[in-house]
Amino acid sequence: MKAIRFHEFGSSEVLRYEDVERPVPGAGQVLVRVAATSFNPVDDHIRAGFLAEMIPITLPYVPGIDLAGTVAELGSDVTGPKIGDRVVAMLPLDSAGGAAEYVLVPAVSLATTPRTTELVDAAALPLTGLAAWQTLFELAELKPGQTVLVNGAGGAVGSLVVQLAVDAGAHVTAVDAPQHADRLRGYGADRVTGPLDLTAGPGAVGGPFQVVVNHVRVAAEELARLTDYVADGGVSASTAGPIPEDPARGVRGASLWVRSDGAQLAELVAKVDAGKLRLHVAARRPVAELAAVHEEAGAGRLPGKTVVLAP
Numbered sequence: 001m002k003a004i005r006f007h008e009f010g011s012s013e014v015l016r017y018e019d020v021e022r023p024v025p026g027a028g029q030v031l032v033r034v035a036a037t038s039f040n041p042v043d044d045h046i047r048a049g050f051l052a053e054m055i056p057i058t059l060p061y062v063p064g065i066d067l068a069g070t071v072a073e074l075g076s077d078v079t080g081p082k083i084g085d086r087v088v089a090m091l092p093l094d095s096a097g098g099a100a101e102y103v104l105v106p107a108v109s110l111a112t113t114p115r116t117t118e119l120v121d122a123a124a125l126p127l128t129g130l131a132a133w134q135t136l137f138e139l140a141e142l143k144p145g146q147t148v149l150v151n152g153a154g155g156a157v158g159s160l161v162v163q164l165a166v167d168a169g170a171h172v173t174a175v176d177a178p179q180h181a182d183r184l185r186g187y188g189a190d191r192v193t194g195p196l197d198l199t200a201g202p203g204a205v206g207g208p209f210q211v212v213v214n215h216v217r218v219a220a221e222e223l224a225r226l227t228d229y230v231a232d233g234g235v236s237a238s239t240a241g242p243i244p245e246d247p248a249r250g251v252r253g254a255s256l257w258v259r260s261d262g263a264q265l266a267e268l269v270a271k272v273d274a275g276k277l278r279l280h281v282a283a284r285r286p287v288a289e290l291a292a293v294h295e296e297a298g299a300g301r302l303p304g305k306t307v308v309l310a311p
Contacts, residue, residue, distance in 0.1 A: 001020060001100060002017065002018070002100065002287075003020045003062050003311075004017055004064075004099040004100070004291075005018060005060040005062050006060060007059055007060040009047065009049030009052065010048065010049070012291045012294035014047065015063070015290055020062075022101070023096070025078075026076070027076045027077045028075060028076075028077050028078060028106060028107055029078070029106060029107065030071055030087075030104070030107050030110060031071075031073035031074075031075075031103075032102065032104075032105050033069050033070045033072045033101065033102055034068075034098050034102060034103055034310040035069045035123070035310055036066075036068050036120035036121075036122075036284075036309050037064030037065070037307075037310070038064075038066040038127075038307045038308060039290075039293050039294070039306045040127050040128070040156075042065065042093075043063045043097075044297055044298060046061075046093070047294065055094055056094060057093075061096065062097045063099050064091070064097035064099035064308065065090055065091050065097055065098070065126070065127050066089075066123045066124070066125075066127050067087075067089045067090075067091055067098040068087070068119055068123035069087060069310070070085065070087070070119075071084060072102060079107075086119055087111065087112060087113060088110070088111055088112075088113050088123065088125060089105045089110045089111070089260065090109060090127050090130055090258075090260040090261075091103065091105060091109070092109070098308075098310075099308060100287075101310060106260075111265040111269050112266070113269065114273050116272060116273050117272060120284065120307055121279055121284075123307050123308075124156070124280075124281050124305050125265075126265055128305070129160055129265065129277075130258050130259070130261060130265060131157045131160075131239070131256060131258040132160035132164055133264050134258060134259070134261075134264070135157075135237045135239075136161060136168070137164075137168075139256060140211045141235070142165060142168055142170060142211060143168075143170075144169030145169060145170070146170050146171070147171045147207075147210050148209060149211070149212045149213065150162050150173070150175065151175045151212070151213065151216050152176060152214065152216040153175055153180065153189070154174075154176035154180030154183065154184060155215050155304075156280075156305040157215055157239065158215045159184075161213050162184060163271075164277065165211075166187060166188035166189065167277070170211070171190045172189045173190065173191040173205055174189035175193055176194075176195070178194055183280065187278070191205070191206055193205055195216075198222055198225045205229075207231070208229050208232075208234070209230065209231055209234065210234040211230075212229050212230050212234070212236040213236075213237050213238070214226060214236065214237070214238035214239070215238075215240055218241075223240075223242065223243050223244070224243075226238075227243055227244050227245070232249045232251065233251070234252075235253070235254060236251070236252075236254070237254045279305075280305060281305055282302075282305050282306060283307070284306070284307045284308075285306055285308055285309065286308075287309060290308055
């Protein structure tokens with residue numbers, strides 16, 4: 001079968017399109033015929049070797065943490081999935097990824113694809129959806145009626161955080177560049193505003209807030225200013241560096257290390273099918289262009305969530 005692999009860490013030039021052996025499922029595993037994966041920033045970090053100590057991988061390595069496809073073969077001790085089922089999954093970070101014709105998946109990581117989206121577009125959901133879910137409901141322990149600030153709300157994870165928070169009954173202020181404003185209003189945000197002026201303070205955007213979620217990479221001193229945006233007894237969660245806590249005010253901080261969870265993914269799929277969660281796919285690219293996708297992402301030219309179509 002065909003796959004994209006890298007044999008050493010480095011720039012996007014280390015990605016090679018080559019022939020590899022088709023894997024065989026073992027106990028508890030499912031072989032999936034890949035329809036698409038998607039690009040996530042962590043793919044770039046893994047390829048460059050920045051996460052080599054945190055995520056020990058075996059080289060050569062197939063990138064692509066997200067998966068949408070069709071069950072092709074079942075290993076022993078697998079119950080639930082059936083051959084021909086359309087499925088999505090977040091693949092384990094230390095295993096071969098979805099930039100291939102076939103990939104092995106732990107059966108417990110699988111969920112049925114949304115009925116209301118194209119199969120390839122479902123690849124935009126797993127990692128970003130699970131990151132949004134785990135940030136809001138596990139780290140922040142979001143409750144109905146709470147106020148939430150989402151900084152970087154127009155991005156792949158931020159967009160889903162906004163929608164999940166709105167669906168949970170929170171009052172959401174969404175912050176991002178003006179080109180995202182109409183989409184964020186469509187998601188039900190109570191307030192949509194441009195990039196934060198941190199010198200103006202939380203009152204300028206209706207804060208402080210009981211939950212602050214940050215997806216914007218800024219300097220450490222700017223992250224420290226975001227602490228003021230968290231109300232007494234509130235919580236911050238950031239995917240772009242830690243926001244300092246303030247114990248005197250009962251303000252805590254939380255950091256996410258997203259994990260695969262088939263049951264949570266099934267909840268997200270149900271919300272997509274119920275019209276409560278919309279996926280925003282900015283581009284679809286063939287897997288043969290994956291090196292270009294990595295290069296464009298590193299240069300800040302990727303237009304948004306990019307789905308990568310299988311060979």
